[in-house]
Amino acid sequence: MYKELKYAEGIPLVDEEKNEMVVTPWEVRGKVDYERLIREFGTQPLTEELLQRIAKHTGEFHLQLRRKLVFSHRDLDVVLDLYEKGIKFVLYTGRGPSGPVHIGHLVPWIFTKHLQDKFNTRLYFQMTDDEKFVVEDELKLEETKNFGYENALDLIALGFKPENTFIIFDVEDVGLLYDLALEVAKRITYSTAKATFGFQDSTNIGWIFWPAIQAVPCFIHAKLTGENVPALIPAAIDQDPYWRVTRDIAQKLGYYKPAQIHCRFLPGLGIGGKMSSSEPETTIFTIDPPEVVKRKIWNAFTGGRATLEEQKKLGATPDICTVFQYYYYLFEEDDKKLTERERQCRNGEMLCGECKTELTERVNKFLAEHRKKREKARNIVEKFRIKR
């Protein structure tokens, strides 16, 4: 069990002055201070006791639990209390399709899949082609809809099953969402929305209404089945502002407050910040060809020394190395091997070139398999739609 969180704390920027943390649903930059986020967002840390409680039900410590990649929550304890009394929950997560999926997006989806398999619950997955259209100036609606379809293939490629996974494509499925969105929107004032999301006079009104739509899948299970159960939302912590406003109004509508389990951000391959589509050279997309992956990893920011001689003599610093973080988050399951890699790095026994080459091979192997599954998924997307 990793008690020390040093690898998952974000990469320090060289210039601390410019290192101001910004975490919103639309932008994440600077060195992410997760403890500060817990304090400022008012969430709860994921305690050892809660980790044990999850593991009691799942029968194992998933990588993201034992390495503390999931670190914070709201009402996870309440959801588990209900579950232990026989009241199930549903999972809800999503994607804003503004471009291809990157491997950072896979982090919460992999954990969602684990929870779904172990708790045998339904997943509602919202594909927000409408959000990305109103928020991103340069994107046309046809483009976000198309990315929505392409991104759904990435989700399905992770092995989600159509029997209990329901993908909501907002624009096409708006009829399913609209009445609940109106109920939500009517109960959130402009001043709350402005304070929560930082809306300005220049913000378009589509964007201002939008949070009501992201709230809806928290309650959609009750609408579809008549069964009123809580929703648990696994996602990175950038999405938390939505849940703050949704939690405020949930009980007024007769529903449970949605619960959350928050994960850390997979960093980009550069200095500072999370992996983000807006920084393509430091982001690995699932559709990147092998040579592109190789180039990106080869140019990654590492904790290496200026010269080989220095590195062999003094060792390197995995704490600030992006390459090491990729092993930590996704590409080294085995804790002992991870610890050994860290030791060799610190001692100067393993050099950055070797570590990068091995990571490139692992990422490309994973992506080759993923892309095969992605292509197969094209034939079955319809099975994941909600029939009306």
Ligand code: TYM
């Ligand atoms: P989007 O497309 O920005 O992100 C999709 C999911 O990926 C998470 N994420 C990351 N996780 C780890 N490392 C990263 N570098 C990283 N970058 C992004 C996000 O937290 C998110 O979980 N508005 C949403 C779409 C949405 C949604 C939801 C997301 C609708 N309903 C419910 C989560 C839960 C969006 O644009 O996500």
